[in-house]
Amino acid sequence: MRIGRISIKNFGSYYGGPHEISMKDTSGIDGYAIFGQIGRGKTTIIKAVHWGLYGEVIASSIIGGKLHKKTRPYIDYKKQREGLEAEGGWCLPLVNNNAFRQGFDEMVIEVDFEHEGSNYSLIRIAKPKVKNPKNDKHMGMEISLTMDKRSIEKHRIENTIEKIMPEAISQFFFVEVDNIGAFSELLFSSQNPSIVEQVELILGIPAIDKSEEDFQKKKNKHSRKRKKLMRDANKGKDVATEHATCEAKIEQAKTDIANYREQIDSLNHEIDVIDEKLEDEPTATDLMARKKDCMKNIEDAEIKLKEHFEDRRMLIKNGFWKVLVQKGITNAIERLTVAENRKEDLQKQINLEGIQRAHHKELAVDKGVKCKVCGNRTKGSSPDEMKKAAKKVIELDESIKSKQEEIDSIGRPGKEISGLANIKTNVTLSSMDEIEFEIGRLETTIFNEITKKKAVEDELRNHDELSIQKMKNDRDTTMKKVGDLEGEEKAAIKILKIEEEKEDKLSTQLESAGTQSLQIKQLKAKIDIYNWLSDCFKKAMNEFKQEARESVQKIATDAFKQMETETEKYDRIEVGDDWSVKLIEADGNVAPVGNPGTRQTLAVCVFDGLRKTSNLQFPTFFDNPGSNISDEVIQNMAEYFWRDNSSQMVMLSHSGGLKEEETMEKYGEKLSGAWRVVYDSEGSSSIIEELM
Numbered sequence: 001m002r003i004g005r006i007s008i009k010n011f012g013s014y015y016g017g018p019h020e021i022s023m024k025d026t027s028g029i030d031g032y033a034i035f036g037q038i039g040r041g042k043t044t045i046i047k048a049v050h051w052g053l054y055g056e057v058i059a060s061s062i063i064g065g066k067l068h069k070k071t072r073p074y075i076d077y078k079k080q081r082e083g084l085e086a087e088g089g090w091c092l093p094l095v096n097n098n099a100f101r102q103g104f105d106e107m108v109i110e111v112d113f114e115h116e117g118s119n120y121s122l123i124r125i126a127k128p129k130v131k132n133p134k135n136d137k138h139m140g141m142e143i144s145l146t147m148d149k150r151s152i153e154k155h156r157i158e159n160t161i162e163k164i165m166p167e168a169i170s171q172f173f174f175v176e177v178d179n180i181g182a183f184s185e186l187l188f189s190s191q192n193p194s195i196v197e198q199v200e201l202i203l204g205i206p207a208i209d210k211s212e213e214d215f216q217k218k219k220n221k222h223s224r225k226r227k228k229l230m231r232d233a234n235k236g237k238d239v240a241t242e243h244a245t246c247e248a249k250i251e252q253a254k255t256d257i258a259n260y261r262e263q264i265d266s267l268n269h270e271i272d273v274i275d276e277k278l279e280d281e282p283t284a285t286d287l288m289a290r291k292k293d294c295m296k297n298i299e300d301a302e303i304k305l306k307e308h309f310e311d312r313r314m315l316i317k318n319g320f321w322k323v324l325v326q327k328g329i330t331n332a333i334e335r336l337t338v339a340e341n342r343k344e345d346l347q348k349q350i351n352l353e354g355i356q357r358a359h360h361k362e363l364a365v366d367k368g369v370k371c372k373v374c375g376n377r378t379k380g381s382s383p384d385e386m387k388k389a390a391k392k393v394i395e396l397d398e399s400i401k402s403k404q405e406e407i408d409s410i411g412r413p414g415k416e417i418s419g420l421a422n423i424k425t426n427v428t429l430s431s432m433d434e435i436e437f438e439i440g441r442l443e444t445t446i447f448n449e450i451t452k453k454k455a456v457e458d459e460l461r462n463h464d465e466l467s468i469q470k471m472k473n474d475r476d477t478t479m480k481k482v483g484d485l486e487g488e489e490k491a492a493i494k495i496l497k498i499e500e501e502k503e504d505k506l507s508t509q510l511e512s513a514g515t516q517s518l519q520i521k522q523l524k525a526k527i528d529i530y531n532w533l534s535d536c537f538k539k540a541m542n543e544f545k546q547e548a549r550e551s552v553q554k555i556a557t558d559a560f561k562q563m564e565t566e567t568e569k570y571d572r573i574e575v576g577d578d579w580s581v582k583l584i585e586a587d588g589n590v591a592p593v594g595n596p597g598t599r600q601t602l603a604v605c606v607f608d609g610l611r612k613t614s615n616l617q618f619p620t621f622f623d624n625p626g627s628n629i630s631d632e633v634i635q636n637m638a639e640y641f642w643r644d645n646s647s648q649m650v651m652l653s654h655s656g657g658l659k660e661e662e663t664m665e666k667y668g669e670k671l672s673g674a675w676r677v678v679y680d681s682e683g684s685s686s687i688i689e690e691l692m
Contacts, residue, residue: 001165002030002648003049003619004119007110010099011051012044015685018108021045023648025672031642032650033667035660036677041686042652045677046174046621051094052109052124054167055141055158059091070276074107074126075100077134078455095126098684104128113619115164121146122161165618174621215537219530226523230510233517243506246499253496260489267482274475284465287456294453298446305442312435329420336413336420343410346403353403357396363389549575552609559605563636573605581606597629604637612646619648634658635666642670664691 004024009017023032036042047057057072076093093100095107106127113120125142133139145157152160227243234240364386553575560583561567570591574582581602583591593599604622611620622641629637638658641649651658664674674691 001113001115001618003111003113005110005112006045006049006052007108008045008048009106009108010096010104011048011094011107011109012096013041013686014044014048015096015098015680018110019686019688021673021675021688023673024112027672029670029672030646030648031667031671032648033658033663033671033674034650034652034677035658035663035674035691036652036654038654040654040677040679042654042677043623044686045652046623047094048109049111049621050170050174052111052122053161053165054170055124055143057094073136074139075133075136096685103132118147119149120164121149169614169616174623215530215534219527219534222523222526222530226520226527227507227510229517229520229523230507233520234510239506239509243503243510246503246506249499250496250503253492253499256492257489257496260485260492264482264485264489267478267485271475271478271482274471274478278468278471278475281468281471283468284460284463287460287463291453291456291460294449294456297449298453301442301445301449305439305446308435308439308442312439315435333417333420336417339410340413340417343407343413346407346410350400350403350407353396353400357393357400360389360392360396364393545577548613549577549579551613552606555609555612556602556605559608559640560602562640563601563605563633565630565632565636573602575606575609597633601629601633601637608641617647619650621650621652623652638663638667642667660691668692 002023004022006021006023007018008014009019021034034042034045051057058069059072060069070091072091073093075095095104099107106125108123108125110124111122113122123142123144126139127142128138129140130138143154143157145152145160147160224247227247231240231243553573556575557573560570560573564570569586571584571586571588574584576582583593583598583602585591593602611618620641634653635658638651641651653663660676664671668674671692676689676691677686678689679685680687
């Protein structure tokens with residue numbers, strides 16, 4: 001499977017749209033990068049693809065020391081319409097808040113992808129069924145899927161997607177940082193049955209195990225039939241009667257155990273539902289505390305608002321009119337200063353030209369003169385020289401007159417500057433701007449807190465403390481029922497074990513109690529064959545698991561040595577039969593791995609080993625792989641994954657991981673595409689900017 005295009009509309013932090021990422025590249029390079037600060041909407045892209053494929057997004061949270069998982073709703077009226085989303089919550093709605101408030105028409109995810117030579121186009125849409133939807137009952141979902149431009153029937157779409165990429169193994173390809181952290185803890189846990197299930201799932205072992213289970217079922221079926229025939233052959237004998245009674249008790253015990261387990265699972269589900277309701281349903285004390293917080297915030301804001309009103313009044317009283325005219329005064333002083341400088345320049349020029357005029361006037365008379373400028377005495381001027389000197393005197397007279405007229409027109413700017421300086425002040429308009437900004441901000445805060453307070457008061461009016469207490473009592477009662485049933489289940493399991501041991505002994509007695517018919521012998525032969533086939537499958541399965549484990553170990557070790565900075569310290573990653581992980585040092589000792597960054601690096605390497613061993617070709621999204629991992633290791637990790645073009649590799653990172661400028665400069669040639677996720681100009685919606 002290879003993704004060609006992702007389109008997002010009104011999903012999560014993405015308002016409007018479509019917001020698109022195109023991966024339709026034919027260069028053969030399949031490395032991609034998505035950058036963005038924390039909370040800007042990178043992980044939402046992964047969630048969008050997941051919802052597009054499977055129609056749901058699961059949120060998880062630890063509540064009361066227990067892991068709770070819950071499907072994220074499309075909408076949440078209380079949080080989205082009444083502006084309470086700032087109060088948090090771990091199970092956030094999928095529809096964009098702004099879109100919901102504006103009366104959105106639809107939330108749409110489109111994913112174009114290629115699989116085994118065919119081109120698919122998937123569109124999943126969630127839209128309101130009523131004008132003002134308040135919960136998911138008011139929402140509808142539509143899905144369409146085409147393969148090579150031919151529509152796939154709606155009832156076959158989900159099954160088609162599941163065959164292409166089973167949802168159960170998607171966690172190994174849509175890798176969020178929380179998954180890496182949780183997976184790394186499981187890998188180093190002394191008891192990790194869940195990790196065995198997850199690992200064997202991606203390797204396809206459950207599907208193979210099913211064949212061995214089928215042999216066991218057939219063997220058990222023939223075994224029951226054979227024992228019945230042997231009882232019939234020994235009818236009337238005590239051993240036959242006891243065996244029949246024993247077998248009936250075994251079947252009854254199995255039925256009881258199955259019934260107890262079904263009831264326990266059902267009651268545990270009821271407890272989970274009650275826990276979720278209680279988590280969403282605050283007590284009256286909680287609501288009163290929230291109301292008190294709102295009133296305190298309103299009171300604090302009103303006190304500050306009053307202070308800013310007083311600051312503004314005093315600013316106006318103490319000559320704020322001067323502030324309002326400061327810009328004009330400053331401009332006037334600048335103009336007058338230019339004029340004053342011009343006036344001084346003109347006066348200097350007049351003085352110089354006056355000296356030149358006196359010089360040329362003396363040259364214009366017919367006698368030798370001593371020049372006041374150069375100190376030399378002339379021998380007298382010729383008629384032509386006298387004529388030129390007289391002409392120069394006239395020119396200087398005109399120039400001096402023109403400059404004097406300009407000086408007279410300029411007036412007395414220095415005096416005007418002195419007058420304006422008396423009303424110039426150091427108080428600036430920005431002082432008033434700051435006060436006005438704070439007044440506006442505080443008024444908005446008061447309005448928002450009043451809105452929240454009103455919403456809390458509405459909750460209090462509709463609040464049913466008795467109902468909440470009843471839910472708590474129901475939870476306690478249900479938990480007691482679970483405890484009682486678990487006790488009954490243990491007792492039934494004990495009875496089953498006793499009766500099975502007894503049944504084995506009675507079966508042996510039946511074997512030797514009389515002659516065996518041909519049919520009994522044939523059934524025995526079939527049972528032996530199924531036992532042989534089951535043993536062969538178990539042996540083959542153990543060999544397969546061993547080969548898979550060794551493959552994962554080898555690939556993970558190779559990856560770790562290319563990512564780790566101190567490779568000489570380590571020999572290999574060792575993967576146990578229970579898929580626990582040990583890091584072996586060069587001297588053969590087990591390395592202590594307490595550092596979260598090293599654990600996460602090892603988890604990423606095991607992820608890579610599992611993906612490659614499974615031979616599943618799916619696009620992989622690594623969300624913020626740099627969490628807790630050093631800069632140098634994360635750079636090596638990027639180099640490792642982007643060098644391998646066997647499948648799409650999309651790495652999403654904030655500035656604490658892969659740094660955009662450095663990554664683009666260093667790995668640009670190894671990338672087929674790169675994007676930056678930022679907020680829009682209003683800071684309320686994510687947008688995707690293409691970098692290459």
